[in-house]
Amino acid sequence: MSELEEAMRSDDPEERRRATSALPSAPDGDRGALLIRALGDVDWRVRKEGARVAASVAEDWGLLPELVDGLCQGENVGLRNSALEVL
Numbered sequence: 001m002s003e004l005e006e007a008m009r010s011d012d013p014e015e016r017r018r019a020t021s022a023l024p025s026a027p028d029g030d031r032g033a034l035l036i037r038a039l040g041d042v043d044w045r046v047r048k049e050g051a052r053v054a055a056s057v058a059e060d061w062g063l064l065p066e067l068v069d070g071l072c073q074g075e076n077v078g079l080r081n082s083a084l085e086v087l
Helices: 003-008 013-025 031-039 044-057 064-072 077-086
Strands: none
Touching (some): 003 031, 013 031, 013 044, 031 064, 044 077
16 A cells, blocks of 8 residues: 555545645556545545545546546535536
């Protein structure tokens, strides 16, 4: 597990927010999946940072299908709202 992935799993929302902010400069790997996870985070600050980052990289990273899926799922209201904000 990378250092960034570990930070995204932290109990500290500020650490998760900082990790989300660092995703654009991270190696390709799973950064798209990590960004989608951030959009559904339990903390609104992480979701907001995820939406800010996703708005600038979603098309280049090919995340549009995942964002649409985020709209259609019914379990995570935070993810749905964040995906809508990005789209």
